[in-house]
Amino acid sequence: MADNSWLTSFPKMERGELAAIRKTLDGAYRQFSRDYGESIEAFFEPLLSFLVWFERLLLATPWWIVLAAVAALVYAASRSWKLCVGSIVSLLLIGYLGMWDDTMRTLSIITVCTLLAIVLGIPIGIAMARSNRTQSIVTPMLDIMQTMPAFVYLIPVVMLLGIGKIPGLIAVVIYAIPPVIRLTNLGIRLVDREVLEAATAFGANPRQRLLGVQLPLAMPTIMAGINQTIMMALSMVVIASMIGVKGLGQPVLKSITNQYFTLGLLNGLAIVALAIIFDRVSQAYAKRTQAHLGGLQHD
Amino acid sequence: MTKPLIEVKGLYKVFGSQPQKVLPRVKQGQSKDQILAETGHTVGLKEIDLHINKGEIFVIMGLSGSGKSTLIRHFNRLIEPSEGEIWVDGTDVMKLSQGQLQEFRRHKMSMVFQRFGLLPHRNVLDNVAYGLEIQGIEKAHRQKVAGEWLETVGLNGYAAQFPSQLSGGQQQRVGLARALATDAEILLMDEAFSALDPLIRSEMQDQLIELQSSLHKTIIFITHDLDEALRLGDRIAILKDGALVQQGTPDEILLHPADDYVEAFVKDVNRARALTVETVMKPPVSRITAETLGEALSQMKRLKDDYAYHVTEEGYQGVLTQEGLEQVNKSLHQQEISEEVYEDVPVVSPDTPIEQIVGDTIESDYSLPVVDDDGNLKGLVAAENVAEVFAEPESSDIEPTEAANEEEPEPKAS
Numbered sequence: 037m038a039d040n041s042w043l044t045s046f047p048k049m050e051r052g053e054l055a056a057i058r059k060t061l062d063g064a065y066r067q068f069s070r071d072y073g074e075s076i077e078a079f080f081e082p083l084l085s086f087l088v089w090f091e092r093l094l095l096a097t098p099w100w101i102v103l104a105a106v107a108a109l110v111y112a113a114s115r116s117w118k119l120c121v122g123s124i125v126s127l128l129l130i131g132y133l134g135m136w137d138d139t140m141r142t143l144s145i146i147t148v149c150t151l152l153a154i155v156l157g158i159p160i161g162i163a164m165a166r167s168n169r170t171q172s173i174v175t176p177m178l179d180i181m182q183t184m185p186a187f188v189y190l191i192p193v194v195m196l197l198g199i200g201k202i203p204g205l206i207a208v209v210i211y212a213i214p215p216v217i218r219l220t221n222l223g224i225r226l227v228d229r230e231v232l233e234a235a236t237a238f239g240a241n242p243r244q245r246l247l248g249v250q251l252p253l254a255m256p257t258i259m260a261g262i263n264q265t266i267m268m269a270l271s272m273v274v275i276a277s278m279i280g281v282k283g284l285g286q287p288v289l290k291s292i293t294n295q296y297f298t299l300g301l302l303n304g305l306a307i308v309a310l311a312i313i314f315d316r317v318s319q320a321y322a323k324r325t326q327a328h329l330g331g332l333q334h335d
Numbered sequence: 336m337t338k339p340l341i342e343v344k345g346l347y348k349v350f351g352s353q354p355q356k357v358l359p360r361v362k363q364g365q366s367k368d369q370i371l372a373e374t375g376h377t378v379g380l381k382e383i384d385l386h387i388n389k390g391e392i393f394v395i396m397g398l399s400g401s402g403k404s405t406l407i408r409h410f411n412r413l414i415e416p417s418e419g420e421i422w423v424d425g426t427d428v429m430k431l432s433q434g435q436l437q438e439f440r441r442h443k444m445s446m447v448f449q450r451f452g453l454l455p456h457r458n459v460l461d462n463v464a465y466g467l468e469i470q471g472i473e474k475a476h477r478q479k480v481a482g483e484w485l486e487t488v489g490l491n492g493y494a495a496q497f498p499s500q501l502s503g504g505q506q507q508r509v510g511l512a513r514a515l516a517t518d519a520e521i522l523l524m525d526e527a528f529s530a531l532d533p534l535i536r537s538e539m540q541d542q543l544i545e546l547q548s549s550l551h552k553t554i555i556f557i558t559h560d561l562d563e564a565l566r567l568g569d570r571i572a573i574l575k576d577g578a579l580v581q582q583g584t585p586d587e588i589l590l591h592p593a594d595d596y597v598e599a600f601v602k603d604v605n606r607a608r609a610l611t612v613e614t615v616m617k618p619p620v621s622r623i624t625a626e627t628l629g630e631a632l633s634q635m636k637r638l639k640d641d642y643a644y645h646v647t648e649e650g651y652q653g654v655l656t657q658e659g660l661e662q663v664n665k666s667l668h669q670q671e672i673s674e675e676v677y678e679d680v681p682v683v684s685p686d687t688p689i690e691q692i693v694g695d696t697i698e699s700d701y702s703l704p705v706v707d708d709d710g711n712l713k714g715l716v717a718a719e720n721v722a723e724v725f726a727e728p729e730s731s732d733i734e735p736t737e738a739a740n741e742e743e744p745e746p747k748a749s
Contacts, residue, residue, distance in 0.1 A: 237413060238466040240437075326456075
């Protein structure tokens with residue numbers, strides 16, 4: 037009789053074959069990164085210099101000017117003194133506990149990551165809302181980006197670009213961009229059909245419909261997406277620190293390896309404080325600018 | 336006859352993945368339900384032929400799902416037909432390119448929506464100015480025009496409000512002002528007043544009639560409410576399951592419903608309010624054309640009634656009775672007929688609703704004279720003519736028409 041062992045143990049590929057496949061793929065990718073690594077790095081060069089410039093700016097500026105600028109921004113966005121005072125107090129506390137420089141570094145990379153995620157994410161979301169086919173292609177990619185452990189896609193990024201700010205930035209953007217894409221798509225698809233039909237009936241062209249109707253009406257949903265993106269970017273700073281992104285993540289990493297509980301906790305709390313400031317300010321801004329959409333509804 | 340402004344020829348619409356394959360079945364006359372069951376396609380419209388004249392209010396009426404909202408969206412091609420032609424003022428709308436279609440929508444037609452379709456993030460003034468903004472008209476000018484229309488619809492002072500701050504009736508006024516602001520010749524109104532409560536609705540109807548008397552737009556009005564259709568419509572088309580059942584003036588529809596479906600609609604209507612004196616009046620038989628009293632008396636004696644309606648070249652004068660004429664002194668017979676001999680009988684106009692003359696016809700001993708604006712005696716109306724209106728239509732074994740007001744969810748059109 038034939039060999040029936042496949043019934044008891046899973047029929048699997050020969051060890052040698054698997055190794056060959058791995059070797060081939062790894063080799064091909066390594067070759068690719070050797071060939072194109074530099075040009076890809078060059079492509080990201082402007083982004084890197086911007087990132088470095090922004091970080092230096094935050095670090096070089098005297099702390100009280102940064103505080104004043106933050107206070108002004110918070111107030112401009114939220115029009116709330118309470119929020120303003122709360123932000124100042126938490127930043128003062130962070131500085132007093134010796135985490136000012138790391139916080140500035142984290143602030144700079146989060147800001148750049150969020151801007152990049154918005155600039156890339158909103159157009160992708162719009163494209164998804166426009167065509168069901170695009171949506172069916174992009175959705176599984178977003179699913180992968182959100183569920184794939186971050187360490188896994190750090191590997192090719194590091195292989196390609198080495199250790200440093202840009203790979204960190206790419207990793208953070210990959211991790212943080214899905215919410216803004218998803219919610220832009222959703223927001224546009226949820227726009228009241230009759231309002232859009234009205235715009236069409238008055239002869240609006242696609243651009244006028246997008247800018248005059250779809251985006252403004254989707255804005256509350258898009259803002260929720262941006263908010264989520266910021267939160268996710270912040271939660272990535274620890275992982276990003278593993279590939280050399282300086283900031284609040286590095287002391288946390290150091291605490292894990294050396295079992296420094298207090299250091300870890302303080303830096304962790306600093307990340308939380310940043311997250312809360314970002315979250316409350318962006319929500320207050322969204323709420324203030326969308327006030328006419330809710331609250332005073334008649335029926 | 337002048338050429339109609341809008342002509343629809345052989346329009347078919349089938350919703351589904353392969354409408355062209357299903358179209359032959361529709362033409363063979365298979366029913367909507369059968370086609371849906373066998374092919375999964377929904378028949379939206381079948382064989383629609385319409386013509387709409389310049390300056391009239393054309394009402395398209397039908398129950399939910401009868402295809403009326405689908406039909407109105409064909410006029411400005413918000414929905415593409417499966418087959419057929421739509422001519423508007425000599426242009427074949429079906430042949431317009433995307434760019435031409437945009438221009439057509441900007442200048443030729445504007446639309447009012449059931450759920451208003453206002454932009455919630457813009458204030459009332461900017462909503463009214465929306466059509467003009469799309470046309471690329473500069474801000475100061477479009478706001479000035481929008482302000483004028485806002486005043487016309489009676490929303491002065493609301494310019495800076497947001498739509499969510501207004502009541503339903505006010506929001507629809509904004510919708511109406513927005514549609515009028517582009518000065519388009521044709522106004523499409525898709526169940527424009529259906530979402531409003533009855534009192535506001537009738538106010539809006541009054542306003543529309545008033546506006547129409549000065550603007551003379553061509554209005555295509557969709558409704559599921561026959562009272563509204565009769566009140567507004569110069570002509571009415573009734574749709575059932577995507578097909579036209581009957582087209583005609585309100586009176587034609589009320590008095591000669593084409594089939595049971597229309598009759599079921601008509602049954603609920605307050606006919607006394609919807610019909611005018613003109614539709615029930617009888618020809619004026621007892622007329623006296625004399626100039627003097629003597630002549631009048633001799634004419635009277637030849638009539639079978641003992642009263643008659645005096646008509647001269649200037650038109651209707653009054654009611655004369657034999658008794659009244661005989662009381663006059665014989666010596667005065669050569670004189671012209673004077674005011675005193677006329678009986679006191681109210682005069683009605685042909686377009687008065689019957690409802691308003693019921694009391695007068697019952698109180699009066701004579702048939703009431705129907706006199707038009709030029710003073711001509713058009714006919715007579717008596718209590719028994721009025722009574723006919725209140726009698727049930729002959730075949731009364733029709734289902735109650737509750738369905739006509741039911742709010743069924745409309746099947747998704749796309």
